[in-house]
Amino acid sequence: MSAVLASTPTTSQPERVSVLTGTIVPGADSILTKDCLAFVADLHERFDGRRRDLLQARRTQQAKFDGGALPVFRADTADIRESTWTVAPIPAALLDRRVEITGPTDPKMVINALNSGASGFMADFEDSTSPTFPTLITGQLALRDAANGTLSFTSADKSYQLNAAETLAVLHVRPRGLHLPEYNIRINDEVLSGSLFDAGVFLFHNAATMQAADRGPYLYLPKLQAMEEAQWWQDVLTHAEAELGLPEGSIKVTVLIETLPAAFQMHEILYVLRNRIAGLNCGRWDYIFSFIKTLRAYPNKRLPERHQVTMKQPFLRAYAELLIQTCHRRGALAMGGMAAHIPNRHDAQANETALDNVRADKVREVTAGHDGTWVAHPGLVSVAREVFDTYMPQANQLSNTRDDVQVTSCDLLRVPHGTxxxxxxxxxxxxxxxxxxxxxxxxxxxxxxxxxxxxxxxxxxxxxxxxxxxxxxxxxxxxxxxxxxxxxxxxxxxxxxxxxxxxxxxxxxxxxxxxxxxxxxxxxxxxxxxxxxxxxxxxxx
The missing domain is CATH 1.20.1220.12 (Malate synthase, domain III)
Known part of the structure; x- marks a missing residue:
C-alpha cells in the first residue's frame, strides 16, 4: 500500500494529496486528475473535521442508549415537525420513480441496469460494493462514460451497449456512508472519507454534463442518523455546486431512512435538505440492522430470526407508514424498499415462488402509498412495474397524505414475537x-x-x-x-x-x-x- 498509483504520475497530484496503492488501474489517470484531486482535497479540508465530530456524536448517543435511554422524537425540533412547509419542487425527471434498480458500479451492471426499463438506477458504491481501489476507479470510469452516453463493455462472449438515451433509467449514485474511510487517498497525511471521495469524484467529472441534460446530478445519501448529518451533506453539496459552477440546489438527493435514530427525525432531515431533497427511502434491511445495534443493551428488544422479521411486523409497518405520511405532507416522494428475491432460471417452481413473493411485497408497498420501489435484478423490473402500473396509474401518490396514520415512539420500538x-x-x-x-x-x-x-x-x-x-x-x-x-x-x-x-x-x-x-x-x-x-x-x- 506504499507505492503511488502507477497510472497517476506524482507530478500531476497536488502536493497535499497522496495516492497510496500499488495497483495499476487502466484509465485512472483520467479520473484522478490534478484538478479532481484538488477538488476532493478542498472538500476534505473544509468538511472532514465536522464529519469526525458527527461520528463522535453518534458514539455519544449510542452510549446513552446503552445506558438506558431510548430513541425519541426531539423536543428541540418540535416546531419543525408541527409547522407548515414543503420541500422544493421535484424535477420532472424524478416525478415518476415507480421502479428503481440498484447494484454495483461495474460496467456490465451499469449498462444492464440503465437498459432494464426501470425508472431509475442507483449505482451503489456502498452496500453493493467491495471497495477495492480498482473497483472504485472502474466504477467511476463506468459512470463517467454512462453520463456521456459512451459506455460499452465486451466480455468473452458478448458485447454490451447503452440503448437510446431517452429509454435509459435515470442515474442516481450512492456514495459510501460517513463512517467509511478511503485508505488509498491521504490529504495532508489524513485518511480521506469514502463519502467525500465517491461523491466528490463523481460530481467533479459528471455534474455539469448531467445538469445540462436535465438529469441531475442525483445522489442517494446512506446511513444518516440525525438532522445534523443531513446538514453536513447540505453544506458539502452547496459548496460543491459553487466550486463546479452549478446553480444552488441543482444536486438533488434522496435520503435512505435506514437507521432507527433517523426514523425519529424524518421531518428534520427533509427540512435541512428542503431545497434539494426529492424523497426518502425505506432502507428496510439496514433499518433492521440498526434496530438491533441501537437497542443492543435491552434484553426485551431481541429480534427473532431474520426470515420472521418481515415488513408485515407492526414495528416495520409503523416505520414505513410514518415515512409515507411524512414525505407526502412535505411534498417529497416516499420510496419503498428492496425486493431481495431474485429469479431462478434453473428451477421453474422456485422462480415462480420468488416472483410471487416480489409481487406481494410490491402490492403491500403501493397500496400503503409508496411512490416507487426497488429491485436488485433486471428480471424483476417488469414484475414490479406491472404492480405499480396497476395500482398507481398516475406518476406518484403525493396526494395520498395518509392522514389516518398515527405512529408513536412505542410503535417504532415494539419488538415482534417470534422464535x-x-x-x-x-x-x-x-x-x-x-x-x-x-x-x-x-x-x-x-x-x-x-x-x-x-x-x-x-x-x-x-x-x-x-x-x-x-x-x-x-x-x-x-x-x-x-x-x-x-x-x-x-x-x-x-x-x-x-x-x-x-x-x-x-x-x-x-x-x-x-x-x-x-x-x-x-x-x-x-x-x-x-x-x-x-x-x-x-x-x-
Whole structure:
C-alpha cells in the first residue's frame, strides 16, 4: 500500500494529496486528475473535521442508549415537525420513480441496469460494493462514460451497449456512508472519507454534463442518523455546486431512512435538505440492522430470526407508514424498499415462488402509498412495474397524505414475537460467512439461496448472532441453549457443508471469513459496522 498509483504520475497530484496503492488501474489517470484531486482535497479540508465530530456524536448517543435511554422524537425540533412547509419542487425527471434498480458500479451492471426499463438506477458504491481501489476507479470510469452516453463493455462472449438515451433509467449514485474511510487517498497525511471521495469524484467529472441534460446530478445519501448529518451533506453539496459552477440546489438527493435514530427525525432531515431533497427511502434491511445495534443493551428488544422479521411486523409497518405520511405532507416522494428475491432460471417452481413473493411485497408497498420501489435484478423490473402500473396509474401518490396514520415512539420500538430455530441460527452463520468471503474476494453483491445479499443483510446476521450469544438465557425453539458451543459447531461444520457446492463466491476466503465472524461475535463489544474491520483485511490483500 506504499507505492503511488502507477497510472497517476506524482507530478500531476497536488502536493497535499497522496495516492497510496500499488495497483495499476487502466484509465485512472483520467479520473484522478490534478484538478479532481484538488477538488476532493478542498472538500476534505473544509468538511472532514465536522464529519469526525458527527461520528463522535453518534458514539455519544449510542452510549446513552446503552445506558438506558431510548430513541425519541426531539423536543428541540418540535416546531419543525408541527409547522407548515414543503420541500422544493421535484424535477420532472424524478416525478415518476415507480421502479428503481440498484447494484454495483461495474460496467456490465451499469449498462444492464440503465437498459432494464426501470425508472431509475442507483449505482451503489456502498452496500453493493467491495471497495477495492480498482473497483472504485472502474466504477467511476463506468459512470463517467454512462453520463456521456459512451459506455460499452465486451466480455468473452458478448458485447454490451447503452440503448437510446431517452429509454435509459435515470442515474442516481450512492456514495459510501460517513463512517467509511478511503485508505488509498491521504490529504495532508489524513485518511480521506469514502463519502467525500465517491461523491466528490463523481460530481467533479459528471455534474455539469448531467445538469445540462436535465438529469441531475442525483445522489442517494446512506446511513444518516440525525438532522445534523443531513446538514453536513447540505453544506458539502452547496459548496460543491459553487466550486463546479452549478446553480444552488441543482444536486438533488434522496435520503435512505435506514437507521432507527433517523426514523425519529424524518421531518428534520427533509427540512435541512428542503431545497434539494426529492424523497426518502425505506432502507428496510439496514433499518433492521440498526434496530438491533441501537437497542443492543435491552434484553426485551431481541429480534427473532431474520426470515420472521418481515415488513408485515407492526414495528416495520409503523416505520414505513410514518415515512409515507411524512414525505407526502412535505411534498417529497416516499420510496419503498428492496425486493431481495431474485429469479431462478434453473428451477421453474422456485422462480415462480420468488416472483410471487416480489409481487406481494410490491402490492403491500403501493397500496400503503409508496411512490416507487426497488429491485436488485433486471428480471424483476417488469414484475414490479406491472404492480405499480396497476395500482398507481398516475406518476406518484403525493396526494395520498395518509392522514389516518398515527405512529408513536412505542410503535417504532415494539419488538415482534417470534422464535429462533436451529436452521435459522445456522443460516445466519452461513449467510454471514459466505457474504464476507465474497466481499473479501472483491464481490459486494452476492446471490445466496435465492436472495441477493449485500452488506446490509450480512450486518443483520452478524448482529443477531452477537445479540443472541450475549443474551445468556436464550434458547432455540427446540430448547437447545444458544451458546458458544452451538456457534462453534456451526462454524466447524460449515467448510465441509460448502465444499461440494459450485455456487460459492470467494471460496478461498472462507477461512478468513470464519475467523472474522468468530472475532466479531465473541467480542464483548458489538462492532459498529462489519465493513470497517473487513476493509482492513481487504487492504492487506
Amino acid at each position: 429462533i430455530s436451529r436452521r435459522g441460527f445456522a443460516n445466519a452463520v452461513e449467510v454471514c460467512v459466505r457474504y464476507l468471503a465474497a466481499w473479501l474476494s472483491g464481490n459486494g453483491c452476492v446471490p445466496i439461496d435465492g436472495l441477493m445479499e449485500d452488506a446490509a443483510t450480512a450486518e443483520i446476521t452478524r448482529t443477531q448472532l452477537w445479540q443472541w450469544l450475549h443474551a445468556g438465557d436464550l434458547h432455540l425453539h427446540d430448547g437447545t441453549a444458544i451458546d458458544d458451543t452451538l456457534f462453534q459447531s456451526c462454524l466447524l461444520n460449515l467448510p465441509s457443508q460448502l465444499s461440494g457446492r459450485n455456487d460459492i463466491v470467494g471460496r478461498d476466503y472462507i477461512p478468513q471469513a470464519i475467523t472474522l465472524l468468530e472475532q466479531l461475535t465473541e467480542s464483548d463489544t458489538l462492532e459498529e459496522f462489519l465493513t470497517l474491520p473487513a476493509y482492513e483485511l481487504l487492504q492487506r490483500h
